[in-house]
Amino acid sequence: MSELTAQHFLFLSAALFIIGMIGVLTRRNVLVIFMCIELMMNAVNISFVGFAWEQNSMIGQTFALFIIAIAAAEAVVGLGIIMALSRRLDTVDIDQVHELRE
Amino acid sequence: MSAEALVFDILAVMAVISAAGVVLARNPVHSAVSLVVAFINVAAVYLILRAEFLAAVQIIVYTGAILVLVLFVIMLVHQEDLPEFHGGRPVQRLLGFILGVMLFGEVAVGIVTHTMTAQPGPWTPEAVQAVGGNVQAIGQVLYSGYVLPIQATALILLVATIGALVLARPETPKLRVEIPRQVFTISLGHPRGTDQQGRLDDVAALGPGYLKPEAGERELVMAKSGDEFVDQPVWGEREQK
Numbered sequence: 001m002s003e004l005t006a007q008h009f010l011f012l013s014a015a016l017f018i019i020g021m022i023g024v025l026t027r028r029n030v031l032v033i034f035m036c037i038e039l040m041m042n043a044v045n046i047s048f049v050g051f052a053w054e055q056n057s058m059i060g061q062t063f064a065l066f067i068i069a070i071a072a073a074e075a076v077v078g079l080g081i082i083m084a085l086s087r088r089l090d091t092v093d094i095d096q097v098h099e100l101r102e
Numbered sequence: 103m104s105a106e107a108l109v110f111d112i113l114a115v116m117a118v119i120s121a122a123g124v125v126l127a128r129n130p131v132h133s134a135v136s137l138v139v140a141f142i143n144v145a146a147v148y149l150i151l152r153a154e155f156l157a158a159v160q161i162i163v164y165t166g167a168i169l170v171l172v173l174f175v176i177m178l179v180h181q182e183d184l185p186e187f188h189g190g191r192p193v194q195r196l197l198g199f200i201l202g203v204m205l206f207g208e209v210a211v212g213i214v215t216h217t218m219t220a221q222p223g224p225w226t227p228e229a230v231q232a233v234g235g236n237v238q239a240i241g242q243v244l245y246s247g248y249v250l251p252i253q254a255t256a257l258i259l260l261v262a263t264i265g266a267l268v269l270a271r272p273e274t275p276k277l278r279v280e281i282p283r284q285v286f287t288i289s290l291g292h293p294r295g296t297d298q299q300g301r302l303d304d305v306a307a308l309g310p311g312y313l314k315p316e317a318g319e320r321e322l323v324m325a326k327s328g329d330e331f332v333d334q335p336v337w338g339e340r341e342q343k
Contacts, residue, residue, distance in 0.1 A: 002268055004107040007213055007333050009151065012114040014209040016140070018202045021126035025198030028191075030207045031130050035137050038168065039121055042144050045156075053151040057223030058243040061153050065240070066248075068163050069255045073262035079175045086179035087272075093115075094125030 009050030017043035030082050030092045034075075041071050110150050134169060141165045152227065154236045221226035229251050 004065040016039055023036030052060025086092055120143065123136035140160040141164045230239045244252065 002148070003104055004110055006218065007115075008107065008110050008114070009147070010213045011210070012110075012117065014206060014213065015114075015118050016144075018206045019118065019125055022118040022198050022202040025201065026191075026195045027125065028182075029130055031179070032124070032133050032170065035130075035133055035172060036122055038273065039124060039137065039140065040166070042160075042164070046144060046147060046269070047158075049148055049151045049153045049156060051218070054218075054222075055220055055222050056226045056229075056241055058225045059223070061156055061236075061240055062158055062244055062248055064153070064263070065159065065244070066251060066255060068159055069258065070258065072163055072168060073258050075171060076262045076266040077269065081173055082175055082179065083270045088279040090180060092179055094182060 003084050006050065006054050009046055009053075013043045013047040013050065015043075016040070016046065027075065028094050030085065030094050030097075033094060037078075038071065039065060039077070105152060110147065113146050117147070118138060130181065131173070134173050137172075138165050138169055139170070151337070152230070154237065155240050166305050 020036040020038075020040035020043060023034050023039070027033055027036065045067055046065070047059040048064045050060075052058065052064075082092070085097065089097065091097075110317050117140050120136045120139035124140065127133045127136055141160060145160040145165075148154075148160060159321045225239055230236060233242060241326075257266040
């Protein structure tokens with residue numbers, strides 16, 4: 001490993017994605033699960049930007065930009081859902097949320 | 103080992119450690135702070151990968167906007183002490199960890215054994231330098247081939263804003279408590295015939311004791327509009343004095 005190669009950022013991307021996935025699978029707090037999903041999106045972004053860097057392309061960066069925009073919209077809606085959930089059920093425990101309506 | 107790869111490795115290790123902190127921290131605020139560190143490291147990785155604009159966007163949008171929003175929500179919602187990682191659900195924890203390690207193994211094998219072959223794009227560092235920089239290059243690509251996706255993104259952001267407004271709105275009480283009025287006025291001058299809420303039949307159902315017989319001794323009140331008439335003295339008040 002002398003030069004920066006595709007394997008570097010691919011391993012970083014995979015590690016971040018899988019740490020986020022473990023978080024989603026094991027944690028019970030809705031907010032922490034939400035943060036882990038953001039982490040997974042960042043991991044995918046690293047892959048896109050890394051391939052764009054390797055291939056001298058701009059399209060990967062464009063994709064990452066769109067992903068960031070959609071992630072912002074997703075964050076807004078997701079946090080709104082969490083607010084409504086905690087207001088209605090008074091909990092952030094994902095295991096206590098069984099049904100969509102009372 | 104080149105300096106670039108060395109810096110990348112340091113940033114990657116820090117990003118992975120802080121990402122593990124997101125998952126392992128018990129307090130959600132600690133998770134959020136850990137996530138800030140991870141995002142800043144990812145932004146630095148973008149800088150190494152020659153994506154300066156994306157690094158700035160990453161700092162502004164993720165650590166500036168989304169994480170602040172997450173911290174606000176953490177403080178707004180009621181946090182209880184969940185027993186995760188401290189005695190609760192060892193099976194779920196173990197299964198998640200095993201699944202993660204297995205998936206990482208598969209991906210690692212894929213990364214090591216496969217090499218990507220593709221036609222390199224036109225944006226060499228020299229070409230990017232020729233148009234003026236990363237921002238100019240990404241703008242050229244974005245606004246020549248991706249105009250429709252940009253419009254769709256704008257629409258999605260608008261819909262997300264409206265959706266968040268609807269979702270975060272305080273819940274309206276489902277059952278409005280009816281407070282019965284004891285004193286009300288029946289008049290042709292009122293737009294609805296009476297200032298009581300509801301139908302006039304309900305008024306008649308109250309019984310004869312509640313209704314004053316017509317052509318009583320009450321003086322005539324001239325009212326130009328219904329709103330003005332509401333302010334006039336009503337029967338109940340007259341009877342009390």
